[in-house]
Amino acid sequence: MEWFWVILVLLLVGSAASLLGSFIVLKGFGMLGDAISHAVLPAIVIGYLIGGIYDNNWFLILSIALAVLTSLTIEWLYQRTRMYPDGIMGLIFTFLFALGLLMIDLWTYSVDLDPECVLFGEAAYIPFSFFLIGNALIPKQLILSVIIWLIILIFTFAGYRPLALSTFDRIYAHSIKMHPSLWQYSISALVAVLTVIAIESVGIVLLLSILVVPASIAFLWAKRLHSMIFLAQIVNATLIFLGLLFALYVDIPISAGIAILGGLALLTITILKKK
Numbered sequence: 001m002e003w004f005w006v007i008l009v010l011l012l013v014g015s016a017a018s019l020l021g022s023f024i025v026l027k028g029f030g031m032l033g034d035a036i037s038h039a040v041l042p043a044i045v046i047g048y049l050i051g052g053i054y055d056n057n058w059f060l061i062l063s064i065a066l067a068v069l070t071s072l073t074i075e076w077l078y079q080r081t082r083m084y085p086d087g088i089m090g091l092i093f094t095f096l097f098a099l100g101l102l103m104i105d106l107w108t109y110s111v112d113l114d115p116e117c118v119l120f121g122e123a124a125y126i127p128f129s130f131f132l133i134g135n136a137l138i139p140k141q142l143i144l145s146v147i148i149w150l151i152i153l154i155f156t157f158a159g160y161r162p163l164a165l166s167t168f169d170r171i172y173a174h175s176i177k178m179h180p181s182l183w184q185y186s187i188s189a190l191v192a193v194l195t196v197i198a199i200e201s202v203g204i205v206l207l208l209s210i211l212v213v214p215a216s217i218a219f220l221w222a223k224r225l226h227s228m229i230f231l232a233q234i235v236n237a238t239l240i241f242l243g244l245l246f247a248l249y250v251d252i253p254i255s256a257g258i259a260i261l262g263g264l265a266l267l268t269i270t271i272l273k274k275k
Contacts, residue, residue, distance in 0.1 A: 002127040005139045006254070009126050010240045012145040013198050014210040016152040018232040020191050021215035022225070026167050028085050030212045032071065032188065035093035036195045037204040039070040041100025049107060060196065067192035070096065075188040079181060123202045123254040141201035148197050152190055156229070159183060164225050206255035210236055213262035220273050239265060 024032055043066035047058035070092055077088045126141050156163065165173040166180030173180040191211075198207040214235040215228070222228035239262050247257025 005127045005142055006123050007240070007244065009139065009141050009145050009201055010123055010244070010254075010258075011237060012142075012149045013194070013202050013207070014214075014236040014240050015233060016145075016149045016194055017198070017207060017211040018214045018236040019152050019156045019229060020187060020194065021211045022218065022229045022232050023163060023167055023187055024191060025212060025215040025219060026225075027184075029074075029089075029188075029191075030216075031086065031089055031208075032074065032191050033195045033204070033208050033211050035074065035089035036067045036070055036192050037199060037207075038093040039096035040067050040196060040199075041097050042066065042103055045100055045103040045107065060200075063196045063199075064193055066096075067196045068189045071188035071192035072185055075185050079184070123206065126201055141197075144197045145201065148190075148194055152194065155186065155190065159186075160226075163187070167225075203253075203255040205259055209255075209259040209262045210239070213266050214239065217266055217269050220269060235265075 021030075024030060040063040043062035044059055047062045050058050050062075074085075074088050074092055077083060077092075078085055081088075126139050162173065162178045162180070162183050165176075165178055166183045170180045195204070195207060198204070202210075214232040217235050218228045218231035222231050239258055243258030243261040244254055246261055247254045250257070
């Protein structure tokens with residue numbers, strides 16, 4: 001039963017990441033998740049100072065707030081300046097991550113608050129943090145994953161046309177009053193929320209992999225956006241199952257197994273596509 005929860009959370013987070021990944025890969029924002037994962041460190045320190053090391057609710061609330069603010073700032077700078085996305089993300093996340101390290105050194109010097117332990121998660125631990133609902137023990141990460149997956153699914157399908165237009169042709173989207181900036185801000189905000197939720201459950205290494213790799217593989221083969229989104233979902237599920245088996249076989253963390261397999265798959269398909 002424990003492995004059932006692990007697989008279900010992986011599939012839900014992967015599905016949500018692949019939906020958003022299709023748009024951010026096309027836009028050139030593939031490293032947005034990495035930038036957000038480092039930028040939330042100040043929020044983690046403040047959460048500790050408010051609620052203590054064992055109060056994860058403050059960690060979650062403050063991290064989501066700072067992650068959304070960071071993603072919206074990156075999007076605003078991208079739309080208002082001539083800077084490239086990678087430069088903007090590098091500027092923002094290095095500043096906030098350095099600020100978080102400074103806060104740890106100044107205010108939590110007497111406490112063993114390891115940034116890596118907070119920022120990185122392991123999917124195998126999902127069943128050990130749960131809520132009691134009736135007589136059933138439901139993993140906390142499963143509830144959070146279902147909620148964010150439903151929000152992203154509804155957002156993607158309800159706003160498919162404006163999302164597609166704002167991604168491919170912002171000028172035309174502006175001309176028909178479709179408010180492309182609003183849709184792009186919404187994508188960035190959802191990536192931020194998904195990143196914070198996934199940090200504790202599947203780990204940022206795995207999130208970055210499933211946020212970029214399935215969409216990139218689908219991009220190499222699909223001719224239309226809806227085909228790319230559908231193919232990314234299939235690739236994501238395949239990589240999760242095969243990566244999980246690979247990780248168990250060689251006895252390595254689940255996130256590492258799926259990420260390694262995803263990287264090899266992307267490299268192989270790129271070579272085959274060129275041939």
